[in-house]
Amino acid sequence: MGYKDFTPEEINAVMQDAWKAFHVYRRFSLKQRAGFMKAIAIELENAGDALIQTAMRETHLPEARLRGERARTIFQLNSYADACEKGDWLEARIDTAIPDKTPPKPDIRKMLVPLGPVVVFGASNFPFAYSTAGGDTACAFAAGCPVIVKAHPAHADTSEMVANAVFTAAEKCNMPKGIFAHVHGAGFEVGKALVTHPHTKAVGFTGSYAGGKQLFDWGNQRKEPIPVFAEMGSINPVFLLPEKLKTSASDIATMYAGSITLGVGQFCTNPGLIIGTEGEALQAFIHDLGKAIQQIAPAPMLHQGIVEAYKKNKGNALLQDDVHLVAESESPVHANEGLPTIATASGQAFLNNPVLHQEVFGPYSIVVRCKDMNEMLEVARHIEGQLTATLMATDADITQNTALVEAVKNICGRFILNGVPTGVEVCLSMQHGGPFPASSDSRFTSVGADGIKRFARPIAFQNWSNDLLPDELKNENPLGIWRTVNNELMKTPL
Numbered sequence: 001m002g003y004k005d006f007t008p009e010e011i012n013a014v015m016q017d018a019w020k021a022f023h024v025y026r027r028f029s030l031k032q033r034a035g036f037m038k039a040i041a042i043e044l045e046n047a048g049d050a051l052i053q054t055a056m057r058e059t060h061l062p063e064a065r066l067r068g069e070r071a072r073t074i075f076q077l078n079s080y081a082d083a084c085e086k087g088d089w090l091e092a093r094i095d096t097a098i099p100d101k102t103p104p105k106p107d108i109r110k111m112l113v114p115l116g117p118v119v120v121f122g123a124s125n126f127p128f129a130y131s132t133a134g135g136d137t138a139c140a141f142a143a144g145c146p147v148i149v150k151a152h153p154a155h156a157d158t159s160e161m162v163a164n165a166v167f168t169a170a171e172k173c174n175m176p177k178g179i180f181a182h183v184h185g186a187g188f189e190v191g192k193a194l195v196t197h198p199h200t201k202a203v204g205f206t207g208s209y210a211g212g213k214q215l216f217d218w219g220n221q222r223k224e225p226i227p228v229f230a231e232m233g234s235i236n237p238v239f240l241l242p243e244k245l246k247t248s249a250s251d252i253a254t255m256y257a258g259s260i261t262l263g264v265g266q267f268c269t270n271p272g273l274i275i276g277t278e279g280e281a282l283q284a285f286i287h288d289l290g291k292a293i294q295q296i297a298p299a300p301m302l303h304q305g306i307v308e309a310y311k312k313n314k315g316n317a318l319l320q321d322d323v324h325l326v327a328e329s330e331s332p333v334h335a336n337e338g339l340p341t342i343a344t345a346s347g348q349a350f351l352n353n354p355v356l357h358q359e360v361f362g363p364y365s366i367v368v369r370c371k372d373m374n375e376m377l378e379v380a381r382h383i384e385g386q387l388t389a390t391l392m393a394t395d396a397d398i399t400q401n402t403a404l405v406e407a408v409k410n411i412c413g414r415f416i417l418n419g420v421p422t423g424v425e426v427c428l429s430m431q432h433g434g435p436f437p438a439s440s441d442s443r444f445t446s447v448g449a450d451g452i453k454r455f456a457r458p459i460a461f462q463n464w465s466n467d468l469l470p471d472e473l474k475n476e477n478p479l480g481i482w483r484t485v486n487n488e489l490m491k492t493p494l
């Protein structure tokens with residue numbers, strides 16, 4: 001279905017409503033916010049098969065994947081709602097007064113409070129979990145912020161249906177008008193108008209580096225700069241350490257053929273770069289990986305733009321000096337499908353050529369052959385910030401290569417040992433976000449309830465009487481939340 005782009009006047013009206021809603025919603029209790037989030041989860045379930053069918057039509061993702069992704073999105077809403085109510089994310093701190101001290105120490109109490117209306121841009125490859133009612137939206141609602149979603153044009157109908165689920169939940173929970181808005185726009189002007197509107201106080205983005213960096217720049221060039229939390233692409237390097245590779249080359253090849261082609265390679269955690277040292281074991285790994293890739297059939301990608309970008313970026317990578325094709329899928333490929341492909345290059349070729357450091361979004365990975373472990377270390381030190389990095393290693397490999405382990409730790413947000421980077425668990429200990437350019441602020445995560453903190457800021461209350469303090473900071477701790485009182489974590493009232 002075609003949707004009209006929002007006009008500047010319509011965008012302004014949406015932002016005025018969001019601003020008004022902010023001043024009401026920010027004062028809603030944690031319980032009320034959690035109730036609203038759980039109501040959205042119910043409405044998403046109520047959207048039934050029609051929602052799945054629409055998403056299948058728009059994204060070409062298989063039914064099982066979309067059902068799983070909706071379940072994950074519902075889990076996110078419910079678990080972030082629980083976290084919202086539990087209140088750990090508020091980071092409540094209380095230091096009671098010491099009047100006898102010279103000079104006297106005042107009573108100071110600190111907690112996080114919401115930033116204001118948040119504009120959310122979702123990615124094409126996660127129509128539910130990283131889109132309209134996805135992680136950013138859930139985190140913003142938990143923090144106490146209204147949300148304005150810019151619908152992704154690649155799944156605008158799906159987005160519209162999810163938005164209706166949010167509107168229904170908002171009505172049932174008596175949320176203020178303007179708590180949520182759903183904005184269409186095929187061109188970048190709509191996104192720019194949203195990011196630069198004075199009532200926008202933060203942005204959540206999941207997508208490409210080009211898109212995220214543009215929104216980040218707009219956010220920073222405003223008269224009042226705002227935080228733009230951009231989760232961008234990544235090549236997720238995998239380091240094959242010698243002892244592990246010698247004993248498990250074939251198993252690692254099988255495991256990685258699956259990870260590289262999972263979801264037609266359309267994951268931000270797709271392993272796009274595999275690094276080993278020259279020798280028989282690496283040759284065996286490359287051979288087995290190539291054989292496995294030849295057996296995996298191509299499948300439709302999200303939309304034609306993504307297919308074209310995949311062909312172009314992969315073609316460009318394969319044209320670079322000293323880059324060789326190892327294997328492609330041997331099954332016939334249709335115009336809308338991504339062809340699983342493996343390439344290889346020397347360590348020197350990789351070090352000398354930034355093109356090989358860029359994400360090729362799709363079922364593609366390059367195996368870099370270093371001449372020795374020193375060159376592997378140099379490669380690790382030349383890789384930019386990543387969402388994930390993986391070591392395939394024995395304990396001895398780790399203890400004998402501490403400089404490499406430190407170098408890799410320095411570039412990633414999630415450090416995996418003997419596994420694959422695809423698959424991002426939704427839990428409190430998850431870190432999804434890494435040093436730039438993986439994300440625009442490596443101090444935060446976009447997966448897990450800690451993501452709520454992106455949309456809140458600390459405020460300290462000094463010398464306020466107990467009655468006037470927010471419930472979160474009152475002596476009697478009426479919400480029963482964990483607080484750090486005079487440097488000790490406790491729930492007990494003062």
Ligand code: NAP
Nearest residue numbers: 121123124152153186188191207208211214231232233268
């Ligand atoms: P995208 O092309 O960047 O689109 C994402 C959203 O940003 C769309 O709504 C798009 O609007 C908007 N946008 C893009 N460029 C813009 C610009 N210059 N100005 C204003 N708005 C702009 O990304 P995608 O193709 O949907 O998703 C694939 C990418 O997302 C891959 O690189 C993947 O690695 C990354 N990704 C990252 C994560 C993560 O958590 N880090 C998760 C999933 C995907 P229009 O649609 O109007 O162009």
